[in-house]
Structures are given as structure tokens and as C-alpha cells.
Amino acid sequence: MSPDLVIGVDVGGTAIKAAAVDRDGRASARREVPTPQGGSAAVVERVAEVVREIEAEAGRARAIGVGWPTPLDPVRGVVLFDNKLGSAGVNIADLVSRATGRPACIENDANAAALAEYLYGAARGAGSVVLLTLGTGVGGGIVLNGDVWHGRDGAAGEVGHVKVHPGGRKCLFCGRRGCLEAYAGAQAILARYRRAGKKAEGMKDVVAAARRGEPLAVRIVSEMAEMIGMAVADLANILNPEIVVIGGGVARAGNILFRPIRAAVAREALPNVSKGLRVVPARLGNEAGTLGAAGCAWKRYGTSASSRTSTTGNRRSRIASSS
Amino acid sequence: MSPDLVIGVDVGGTAIKAAAVDRDGRASARREVPTPQGGSAAVVERVAEVVREIEAEAGRARAIGVGWPTPLDPVRGVVLFDNKLGSAGVNIADLVSRATGRPACIENDANAAALAEYLYGAARGAGSVVLLTLGTGVGGGIVLNGDVWHGRDGAAGEVGHVKVHPGGRKCLFCGRRGCLEAYAGAQAILARYRRAGKKAEGMKDVVAAARRGEPLAVRIVSEMAEMIGMAVADLANILNPEIVVIGGGVARAGNILFRPIRAAVAREALPNVSKGLRVVPARLGNEAGTLGAAGCAWKRYGTSASSRTSTTGNRRSRIASSS
Numbered sequence: 201m202s203p204d205l206v207i208g209v210d211v212g213g214t215a216i217k218a219a220a221v222d223r224d225g226r227a228s229a230r231r232e233v234p235t236p237q238g239g240s241a242a243v244v245e246r247v248a249e250v251v252r253e254i255e256a257e258a259g260r261a262r263a264i265g266v267g268w269p270t271p272l273d274p275v276r277g278v279v280l281f282d283n284k285l286g287s288a289g290v291n292i293a294d295l296v297s298r299a300t301g302r303p304a305c306i307e308n309d310a311n312a313a314a315l316a317e318y319l320y321g322a323a324r325g326a327g328s329v330v331l332l333t334l335g336t337g338v339g340g341g342i343v344l345n346g347d348v349w350h351g352r353d354g355a356a357g358e359v360g361h362v363k364v365h366p367g368g369r370k371c372l373f374c375g376r377r378g379c380l381e382a383y384a385g386a387q388a389i390l391a392r393y394r395r396a397g398k399k400a401e402g403m404k405d406v407v408a409a410a411r412r413g414e415p416l417a418v419r420i421v422s423e424m425a426e427m428i429g430m431a432v433a434d435l436a437n438i439l440n441p442e443i444v445v446i447g448g449g450v451a452r453a454g455n456i457l458f459r460p461i462r463a464a465v466a467r468e469a470l471p472n473v474s475k476g477l478r479v480v481p482a483r484l485g486n487e488a489g490t491l492g493a494a495g496c497a498w499k500r501y502g503t504s505a506s507s508r509t510s511t512t513g514n515r516r517s518r519i520a521s522s523s
Numbered sequence: 524m525s526p527d528l529v530i531g532v533d534v535g536g537t538a539i540k541a542a543a544v545d546r547d548g549r550a551s552a553r554r555e556v557p558t559p560q561g562g563s564a565a566v567v568e569r570v571a572e573v574v575r576e577i578e579a580e581a582g583r584a585r586a587i588g589v590g591w592p593t594p595l596d597p598v599r600g601v602v603l604f605d606n607k608l609g610s611a612g613v614n615i616a617d618l619v620s621r622a623t624g625r626p627a628c629i630e631n632d633a634n635a636a637a638l639a640e641y642l643y644g645a646a647r648g649a650g651s652v653v654l655l656t657l658g659t660g661v662g663g664g665i666v667l668n669g670d671v672w673h674g675r676d677g678a679a680g681e682v683g684h685v686k687v688h689p690g691g692r693k694c695l696f697c698g699r700r701g702c703l704e705a706y707a708g709a710q711a712i713l714a715r716y717r718r719a720g721k722k723a724e725g726m727k728d729v730v731a732a733a734r735r736g737e738p739l740a741v742r743i744v745s746e747m748a749e750m751i752g753m754a755v756a757d758l759a760n761i762l763n764p765e766i767v768v769i770g771g772g773v774a775r776a777g778n779i780l781f782r783p784i785r786a787a788v789a790r791e792a793l794p795n796v797s798k799g800l801r802v803v804p805a806r807l808g809n810e811a812g813t814l815g816a817a818g819c820a821w822k823r824y825g826t827s828a829s830s831r832t833s834t835t836g837n838r839r840s841r842i843a844s845s846s
Contacts, residue, residue: 271795281795328675342761344672351763352651355796358760363753363791366688374793430686434757437681438665440674468686470697472594472604473678 206501207254207302208494209247210267210309211235213284216243217486218250220258221494223502225320227487229258240279240287240295248299264304265497266296267312267489271354274496277306280354305500310357311348312492313484314341317445319495321483328441331482332359332428334403334448337373338381342439347499360385364430383427386450389420403450410456425457429464436469436477447482454481529824530577530625531817532570533590533632534558536607539566540809541573543581544817546825548643550810552581563602563610563618571622587627588820589619590635590812594677597819600629603677628823633680634671635815636807637664640768642818644806651764654805655682655751657726657771660696661704665762670822683708685757687750706750709773712743726773733779748780752787759792759800770805777804 208227209218216235219227231250236242247266255261270282277293296304307315314323314331323329329343338360342349349356360381361374371379372388382388386403393400396416400406409417432444450457458481466474484491531550532541539558542550554573559565570589578584593605600616619627630638637646637654646652652666661683665672672679683704684697694702695711705711709726716723719739723729732740755767773780781804789797807814 344667349667349762351796352765352799353763353795355793356761356763358763358793358796361760361793362757364686364689366753376791430689434685435761437684438679438758438761439672440676440679440681442675468699470678470681470684472676473674473681476675 203259205258205261206263206265206494206497207251207261208265208267208490208492208497209250209296210312210489210493211243211247211285212269212309212489216246216250217490218247218254219487219490219494220254220261221491221498223498225316225491225495227491227494229254230490235285240285240290240292243285243287244292244295244299247296251300251302261302263497263501264296264300264302265312265493265495265500266292266304266306267309267493267496268292268306269309272306272308273354274305274307274311274348274350277304279306303497303501305496307348307493307496308341308350308354308357309489309492310339311341311350312496313339313447313482313488314343314357314445314492315348315495315499316484316488316490316492317447317482318343318346319498320491321488322445322480323443326442328439329443329445330359330432330435330439330441331357331445331447332431333482334384334386334428334446334450336387337385342441344439348496359431359435362431362434364427364434380427380431384424389424393417393420407450407453407456421453421456422460425460426464428457429461430468432461432465432479433468433474436465436473440473441477443478443480445480445482447484447488451481526582528581528584529586529588529817529820530574530584531588531590531813531815531820532573532619533635533812533816534566534570534608535592535632535812539569539573540813541570541577542810542813542817543577543584544814544821546821548639548814548818550814550817552577553813558608563608563613563615566608566610567615567618567622570619574623574625584625586820586824587619587623587625588635588816588818588823589615589627589629590632590816590819591615591629592632595629595631596677597628597630597634597671597673600627602629626820626824628819630671630816630819631664631673631677631680632812632815633662634664634673635819636662636770636805636811637666637680637768637815638671638818638822639807639811639813639815640770640805641666641669642821643814644811645768645803646766649765651762652766652768653680653682653755653758653762653764654768654770655755656805657707657709657751657769657773659710660708665764667762671819682754682758685754687753703750703754707747712747716740716743730773730776730779744776744779745783748783749787751780752784753791755784755788755802756791756797759788759796763796764800766801766803768803768805770807770811774804775808 340359368378369382410421663682691701692705733744
């Protein structure tokens with residue numbers, strides 16, 4: 201008898217990562233392949249190949265969860281906006297389900313990462329979670345009472361565009377001034393650092409320079425922490441969450457980042473809101489996307505006995521009814 | 524046979540307002556009395572007197588909903604923080620239930636107003652609502668999927684303390700700089716206006732002066748709208764709500780306030796978030812608190828047949844089990 205598992209697929213702009221994941225969030229049969237060019241049909245085809253490979257190794261999957269790097273409607277499985285993969289308006293869940301013969305659901309990648317930290321990582325069991333992901337830009341996801349909060353049209357959790365310094369630095373993504381992303385996204389920080397004639401391959405180098413006491417790097421990292429703290433304080437005043445999880449490579453920097461973030465939150469949020477609020481690094485690293493996509497499949501198809509069947513006839517209605 | 528109704532009670536720092544409210548949000552037998560000094564026991568006693576008066580006029584109530592001007596735990600019915608009525612740690616729901624012989628629940632006053640606009644007012648039927656209340660200070664409430672979002676310990680929705688101008692004006696309530704309340708709360712605005720030697724009884728006079736083109740009033744009202752717009756943009760980027768409702772007396776000012784607020788939101792929020800977002804004035808005025816408290820009672824006790832009985836024996840267990 202094959203083990204009870206789903207497959208989580210994390211579709212990014214450059215790579216597709218995937219793995220078989222059991223109910224406890226244990227991953228196996230990991231795969232990583234380049235994201236094909238040529239639109240969403242090519243991507244879905246590649247996803248289906250990866251799913252077949254993983255099933256050959258790990259056994260038949262109960263369902264497929266797909267993380268997709270755009271705003272989307274998770275109930276219908278449809279992409280809403282897309283300037284990366286050309287998938288706007290496409291029902292990715294349906295396409296993946298048809299191509300794999302398995303029930304499938306999709307979730308925005310940042311939301312999937314938040315769900316993963318809630319189900320299996322740093323925020324396990326918390327009643328309310330806000331995740332900030334510090335990458336090229338700054339993404340985010342919100343989990344309330346165990347469910348991702350999507351908002352009116354799948355765009356909730358855009359914490360990278362909270363204004364932390366109105367009239368301040370210009371955001372490379374949205375063009376507005378003073379977004380958190382302009383102070384805490386790697387693209388913005390590295391551009392600023394390099395404009396000053398400094399060398400850095402990535403954020404790691406800027407953090408290392410700050411540890412050495414290099415003045416510009418110290419200023420950049422402390423400004424980054426300060427601005428993250430301001431945004432977290434706003435999020436805390438608005439949502440009063442149990443835990444704020446900060447992910448992305450730079451979140452591994454430790455106290456040089458987290459100490460001033462926590463200090464700024466304590467200073468800027470209302471006392472009853474900041475008291476008891478945990479602000480912690482993410483635990484799942486690069487695997488958060490895959491695990492969160494799998495978590496989405498577990499939440500949606502984990503209790504349905506019929507989801508093991510895979511005849512084409514009822515696949516669509518199963519998707520339509522499982523909101 | 525008596526009509527099917529609950530009683531909504533809005534306890535404020537200076538007045539207690541109450542009314543019988545039917546399932547459709549129609550109020551009758553309205554009462555308003557001063558809030559007694561002498562702690563929460565005196566307040567509860569006055570609430571019970573008002574309830575008896577209303578029942579004598581309108582008929583027996585199924586349950587009592589109480590709006591309370593502090594952060595609280597609505598599930599347990601307990602007040603968490605209180606610098607107004609001295610009720611911290613007190614189980615107000617239980618006290619009101621004992622004093623009236625009816626099942627009772629409590630809700631924070633700003634949350635109650637948000638619930639009222641969702642159930643009976645400007646946000647009727649919306650999937651996600653953020654209410655900003657412009658009063659002496661700036662309060663707020665969030666309704667997601669039909670339920671008030673309370674956060675970890677009942678403090679969610681503190682939109683008055685979202686930072687709209689870090690390092691800016693000092694907030695009279697929390698002492699931090701740049702809170703929305705420092706730019707949009709009547710206390711802060713009137714203090715600033717009067718310091719400049721101008722006369723105003725209330726915000727109405729400042730708005731009237733702005734309409735006449737009086738330069739300081741124009742500057743104050745346009746800054747107020749700008750800052751509200753910034754805060755709404757942050758809220759929209761974070762929560763992607765369907766509707767933002769702005770209440771409080773000054774929200775009746777109309778386009779002089781709403782046109783620049785909407786312009787600031789369109790400019791500052793991400794395009795997919797601001798597009799389709801409704802930003803509208805509240806509809807229920809001063810009655811929002813009473814109606815929201817009643818709405819809380821309807822949501823909690825509206826379907827339970829046993830809530831019509833009122834023997835002391837099972838009252839407490841009913842409260843404890845109805846979370």
C-alpha cells in the first residue's frame with residue numbers, strides 16, 4: 201500500500217521546486233527544474249512531468265498543491281494578474297488536475313510560505329500569523345484562524361508596499377515612495393550599496409560588511425531593521441497577530457537584524473499590542489513554498505475519501521465544490 | 524406573543540445608549556442615560572435598569588449585547604485593559620447576564636460599530652470591511668467573512684495608531700509620533716486649530732471654515748484627508764478588503780473629505796488593490812454602537828432556542844460554550 205501523501209509544487213520565475221509531502225510536513229523525492237519559457241501551458245506541462253517523476257519514486261499522490269507567483273483566486277484556481285508567466289485569467293488548478301489526473305489547488309507563493317510556517321514551521325499552532333519574506337522584493341502572507349487570508353481578490357498580504365517612510369525612497373517595483381520594499385528588498389539595497397562603489401554579490405555580503413562595522417553597510421542594515429519594525433508595528437496595530445515570522449535568506453542574519461526590529465516594534469506599536477507579540481525568523485527556508493503548496497493540498501483534499509479516485513468525469517466538480 | 528428582539532447597549536465614557544433591536548436591525552424603545560461613576564459594578568447596575576425599562580416598553584429580549592469602550596476578550600466576556608471605567612479583568616458579560624437574567628455578550632465599541640455597518644449599514648453583505656471612526660481619537664474595527672477580527676488579545680483594528688508620518692506630529696493618546704490619530708482625531712485637530720488663535724466648537728466648525736477657504740482650516744482638512752488616505756492604502760495593501768467605511772461626525776462632511784481620501788488611496792495603494800475598493804461614509808451615525816452590540820447578540824444567541832430560558836443555573840455554561 202502506498203503512503204498517504206500529496207505533492208507540493210513551488211513555481212517560481214526561474215525554478216520549479218517540488219516534493220512529496222506527508223501529513224506531518226515531511227518532504228521526500230525532491231525535484232528542482234528550470235521554469236520553462238513559453239507561457240503557462242509549458243509550465244503546467246513541466247509540472248506534470250515532475251509530478252510523474254515524484255510519484256514514480258514516492259508513490260501515488262492524493263492531490264497536487266501548486267504555489268504560483270502571482271495574485272490568484274484560490275477557490276476557483278484562477279490567476280488574476282501576471283506579469284511573470286503570462287498566466288492571467290488561466291485556471292491553473294484545472295490545467296494541473298487535467299494534466300496529472302489528480303485533484304489540484306493553487307495558492308500564491310508568499311501565502312503558501314505563510315501557511316507552511318503555520319503548519320510545519322516557526323508559527324506552528326499560532327492563531328494568527330503574519331509572514332514577511334525578504335527576498336529580491338518583500339512579500340508577505342497572512343494566516344488567520346488557520347486559513348490564509350486572501351482578501352477581496354487574492355491580493356492581501358502585500359506588506360512590501362506598506363508605507364514606512366512617505367515621500368522617501370522610490371520603490372523599484374511599484375514606483376511609489378516610501379514602501380517597505382524600498383528599504384528592505386535586496387534589489388533596492390544592493391543597488392544603493394553598489395551605487396556607492398561597494399561590492400556585494402548578495403545581501404549576505406552587505407550583512408557581513410555590517411558585522412565588520414563598514415559604515416554604509418551598518419547604516420543600510422539598521423535602516424532596514426528600523427523600517428521592518430515600523431511595518432511590523434503597523435501590522436500589529438491593525439491585526440494584533442500572535443506571531444510575525446520573517447523569512448528570506450537575510451532573515452538568517454540573526455540578532456543584527458532581529459534585535460533592532462524588535463526594539464522598533466516595541467517602540468512604535470501600542471503597548472498592549474507589542475507586549476507578547478513574537479517576532480521570529482522563519483524555519484523552513486527555501487522549502488517553505490513547496491511545503492505550503494502541499495499544505496494547501498492537505499487542507500483542501502486531506503479529508504475527502506473520494507479524492508483518491510481520479511476519473512476525469514468528476515474531477516472538475518470536485519474542484520468547484522471544495523471551496 | 525412578544526416580538527423577537529435583543530437589546531443592544533452602547534456603553535461610552537459619558538453616556539449609555541440602548542435600544543431594542545429586531546433581526547433586521549430596526550431599533551425601538553431607545554434610551555440614553557449618563558454613565559455612572561464608581562466602577563464597572565455601577566455601570567452594570569445602570570445597564571440592567573435600562574434593560575428593564577426597554578423590556579417594559581418593547582417586550583422580553585432574547586439576549587443582551589453590550590458595546591464596551593476597551594479592548595476585551597469577547598469569547599470569555601472579560602475586559603482586558605481599561606483606563607476609562609476601571610473594569611480591567613472583570614467579566615462584564617457574566618455580570619450583565621446575572622443582573623438581567625438574559626444571556627449577554629460584550630464587544631469592543633469600535634468593533635461593534637464595524638459589525639453594525641456590515642450587518643445593517645454601508646457595508647451590508649461585504650466579504651471584508653474595515654471601519655475607521657473619526658471621533659475625539661481615531662478608532663477602527665475589522666470584519667472578515669462576517670466576523671469581527673479580534674486578534675490575539677482583542678486589540679486588532681487600532682487603525683488610529685498606524686504610522687502615516689513617522690517622526691511627525693505627536694499622538695495625544697499614545698505619545699508616539701506620526702499616528703493617524705495625530706492628523707485625523709478631533710482632539711488633535713482642534714488643539715492645533717485653537718493654538719493658532721482660531722475658534723471652533725468642534726470639527727464641524729473646522730470643516731465649515733475649510734469650505735469658506737480659510738487657509739489653516741483648508742490645510743488641516745486636506746492633511747487629514749491625505750493621512751487617512753495613506754492609512755487606508757496601507758490597510759488595503761495588507762488586507763485587500765472589499766470596502767472601507769469611514770464613520771464619526773466629520774465623515775458627514777462629504778466630498779471635501781472623501782474626494783482627496785480616494786485620490787490618496789488610488790495614488791498610494793497597489794493598483795490591483797485600490798481598483799474596485801469602495802471607500803464610503805458610514806450610514807448608521809450615532810446608532811452604530813447600539814446596533815452593533817445588538818448584532819453581536821443576534822450572531823451569538825439568535826439561533827439558540829434555549830436562549831429564551833433564563834434560569835440562573837445554565838446561564839454561565841451557555842456563555843462559556845458559545846464561542
